Amino acid sequence: MLSLLALASSAVWGTSDFFGGLMAKRLPAVAVVGITQSLAFVLLCVVVLVRLALGHPPEWGSWVGWAMLAGLSGATGLVAFYTALASGTMGVVAPIASMGVLVTVGLGVASGDTPSSWVWVGIAVAVIGIVLASGPEVSGAVSPRPVLLACVAALGFGLALFSLDRGSRDSMLMTLWGMRGTSVVIFAAAAVVLRSVGGAGRTHLVPLAFIGSADLLANVLFATASSRGQVSIASVLGSLYPIATILLARIVLKERLQRIQQIGVVFALAGAAIISL
Template identity: 80%
Template sequence: MLAVLALASSAVWGTSDFFGGLVAKRLPAIAVVGSTQAIAFVVLSVIVLVRAAQGHPPEWGEWVGWAMLAGVTGASGLVAFYTALASGTMGVVAPIASMGVLVPVALGVATGEAPSPWVWLGIVIAVVGIVLASGPELSGDVSPRPVLLAGVAAACFGMALFALDRGARDSLLMTLWGMRCTSVAIFVVVALVLRSVGGIRARDLVALALIGCADLLANALFATASSRGQVSIAAVLGSLYPVATILLARVVLAERLRTIQVAGVACALLGAAVISL
């Protein structure tokens, strides 16, 4: 069940990331993330209120701190990631960002989990893949900005996944709610300071709502999976989301990668797959 839920989260994440990246090509990434997070927060708030009316009021617990950490890192990662997707090659950006899986794997080991030797072999393969996939960008042939942003997104995503896992062990629903509450509060402050919502118009809301709900569903699937087993394994399987992003970019945008980048992407994905063994 852990594998099914984690793989389902990766498929949903990959799809929402692709369309989020598309929207970010015409709207500021911070506006896209802020609005999708706000919509998801409204949905979660309704669920929390309904449960409270049914006799299940929310209770404060350890989830609060983890939810706040997940909210800050998750939102920051999405802004960096959508910006990278909008300005770089999706087939390269997505695999690099997915290597944030190394963070929960390392933290999982540090807190007592014992991954098999396959995990360490997979890490080596994945790192080689990252270097190959980002080679042309790092060489200066094209802008290194998308690669750097993808690296920032990876670090943020990794910490968010670990925090989400720890919070979900106390309360899945409230961790998701607290995560969105934290991120929305940050974006509201930013919007007030800038006195702008980034050009979001009514016609954009349907697409943004779908992206926000998809991201929320992926978070819920991952948190459920990780709370039923080792976060290091769930994180690796969840990190396979670039497969969906790359396939959609190839079909919809007709993206083409250089040979060395194709090898790097395949290597990065193979590394993640090996770790799951």
Template identity: 65%
Template sequence: MLSLLALASSAAWGTSDFFAGLFSRRRPAVAVVGWTQALAFLALSVVVLTQLGEVTGSGWPLWSIGAGLSGLTGLLCFYTALSTGTMGVVAPIAALGVAVPVLLGVATGDQPPALTWVGMGVAVLGATLASGPELSGDVSTRPVVLAGIAAVGFGLALFCLDRGARSSTLMTLWGMRATSVVVFCVVALVTRSLGGVVAREVPPLFLIGCGDLTANGLFAIASSRGEVSVASVLGSLFPVVTIVWARLVLKERLRPVQQAGALLALAGAAIIAV
């Protein structure tokens, strides 16, 4: 059951990321992230108010702030990369953030088996192959670099989200979104801009935000009640969903080396779970 929840989180992440990437082609990535986070925060706040009397645990605040800041960095870099690079290349690289919770687990006492290290090696090789055309000069290297930064941000966010959810899943999600909203409110005040978003764009941005929020919630439940390494890997399979959407909607085709690299990156992530 927990594995299904983690897989469902990858489906929600992959779908919301694809449509957020499309939005980022006509609006600044910072505006897309800010609006989706703020709208999801409003929806979540309503849920928190109805459940406030049942909230327990006090270890979530710092973890939620860490998840919010690292997740925010990851989303900004990821959406920018999706808007300027090939989705089928950017998404698998970002998924390599799965290695971060594993490494942090080792630093805090976990002992991954040898097969886990093999999986990380395969995943890194896959990312290199998938990035090959980007690094060859055919396309700018910027999307690849941004995707790499996004991977680290996502990995740290997953680790913090798991730790905070052990105290309170609902409040960790709320604190994570509250942190993001505060940052974007400051940015909006300084720039005196809301990113040019118009009224008709609010509903789809709301759906994208709720999709990302749902994914975070499913992952938090799966990881805090099971093993964070397994949940992280299953949740990191979102590029498969993003690539499918890109193929169906954008008719995007990958070169053979990119296809092999994307498959290796996902295979490496799957090996880590074993």
């Protein structure tokens, strides 16, 4: 069950990231992240209010600190990631950003996770696949800016996933609510200071709502998976989202993958299979 949930989260994340990257070509990345996070936060507020009406008031606990850390690091990662997707090759930027799994795995092992030897083999194969899928941008064949932004995204994502896992062990719903609430406060303050929402209008609300809902669903799937097992395993499977992004970029944008990138995708899938089995 853990494997299926984590793999599902990677598929939804990859889809959300692809369309988020497309929107970032039309609107500033900060606007895309801020609005999608705000729309998802509204949805979470409705769920929290319904539970409150049913006699299930939220309980304050350790999730508060983890949610704030997840919100800050996740929002930073998304802004960097969408900016990189908008300015670089999607099929290359996404694999680099997914290297944040190393942060999550490292923190997971440091806090007590004990993956089996086969799981370690699967993790190694998957990580090698992610590196190979990064293709030409790792070799410096193109502008280094998308690479640097993707690295910032990787750090933010890795810390956000670990924080989401730890907070969800206390309360998954409230951690997600606090995570989104933290990022919304940050972007709302920025919008007030700049007196702008990045040029977003009513015509953008539907696709932005889709992106925000998909990202929220992926977070729910990942949090459910990691809370039922080891975060180091769930994070590797969840970090296979570049495959969905690469495939969509190939189908929709006609991006061509080099042979080494194709090999990388195969390695990543093989690593996922080893971990799942």
